[in-house]
Amino acid sequence: MSARRMVFNLTALTSASLGGWYFNKFFEQRRCSNEENNGIYASSTAGIRSMPGLPLFGTVSAAVPLTPVEGNPEMGSKMSSTATRVSQIMKFGFPGLDHVRSYEDFVLSYDRRNKVAHWVFEHLTKERLQYNNEVDRAKCEFKSDESIHPFFRSENTDYKGSGYDRGHLAAAGNHKVEQKHIEQTFFLSNMAPQVGVGFNRDSWNRLEKHVRKLTNVYKDVYVCTGPLYLPKKEADGKKYVRYEVIGANHVAVPTHFYKVIVGETSDGKLEMEAFVMPNAPIDDNTPLTNFQVPPESIERAAGLLFFDKISRNKLNKVNGKNIGWF
Structure with missing residues (x-):
């Protein structure tokens, strides 16, 4: 290759690299500006955005991509809805x-x-839970979530022979409006290893049914569900967080699960319930109220703040009691 051609190629490569860098820089500044205007970033992260090489915080992505079809007039309304x-x-x-x-x-x-x-x-209403004969749970299959990078997702083989159920976090019974909705609850990203008999198939199922029944009391029910990994004091007197992992992908087995629920009445009153259940067999005669806990205890254990847009003194009830925030 001649020296002249080498110089040309190097110049072209450098120009493309710089062009890409400037484009990405402009796009990132534009994105950050938009997110800042939308209130996505908290003030505590204000100094992070300008630092290169750090992971992005506060990103929201669609697990089910919307694929534009040229000339499709319904695409805009689909994205909007x-x-x-x-x-x-x-x-x-x-x-x-x-x-x-x-x-x-x-x-x-x-x-x-x-x-x-x-x-x-999840957001539940009585109307969205109505029976729909076009929705069939039997057609649903557990499947890995391909929107997640292969390094980080679980597979059905992780659960096989583990002794644990693939337990729903967003309950299948909560999503009956369309077949696609209930099918998406079977993505393994919505699953966690749960003890089957005595928990997932029994007491946890009772709690899920309780949440659905709340739509008879409230016009809107908002429910947040997740895992906990709680410490336990062992023989040496020290506390440890120990949990099993299953499969080749080392899927964590939570020690407990929580649900935090807010119901909104027709006149705008807000009431909260919070539950923590051990991932273990539970006597089915045990009242669900035995598992009610102060919501802030879950927040501390999970490292999360729930329903942060609700002023705590606006809650009318917590776990059925007319009391203010703790």
Whole structure:
């Protein structure tokens, strides 16, 4: 290759690299400006955005991509309705913004290390829970979530022979409006290893049914569900956080699970319930109220703030009691 041609190639490569750098820089500044205007970044992260090489915080991505079709007049309305639904589900705020992914009818924050969601958020109404003969749970299949990088997702083989159920976080029974909605609850990103008999198939199922029944009391029910990894004092008197991992992908087995629920009455009153259940067999005669806990105890254990857009003194009841925030 001649020296002249080498110089030409080097110049072209440098120009392309610089062009790409300037484009990315402009795009990133534009994105950050938009997110700042939308209130995505907290003031505590204001100094982070200008520092190169750090991971992005507060990103929200659609797990089910919308693929534009040229000349399709319905595309704009589809994107608009999806954004509206996410806004409706998350009316009272995100408990965290770590790898947040929006599905058709629920929103999820995924823990890439443990291969189990940090939390899953749902919005329920009596109308959205009505029986639909066109929706068939039997047609649903457990499947890996290909919107998650292969390094970080769980597979059906991880659960095989583990002794644990693939336990729903967003309950399948909560999403009956469309077949696609219920099918998406079977993504493994919405699953966590749960003890089957005595828990997932029994007491946890009772709690899910309780949440659905709340739509008979409230016009809107917002529910956040997730795992906990709680410490336990052992023989040496020290406390340890110990949990099993299963499969080749080391999917974490939570020690406990939580649900934090807010019901909104027709006159705008807000009431909260909070539950923590051990991931273990539970006597089915045990009242669900035995598992009610102060909401802030879950926040401390999970490292999350729930329903942060609700002023705590606006809550009318917490766990059925007419008391203010703790």
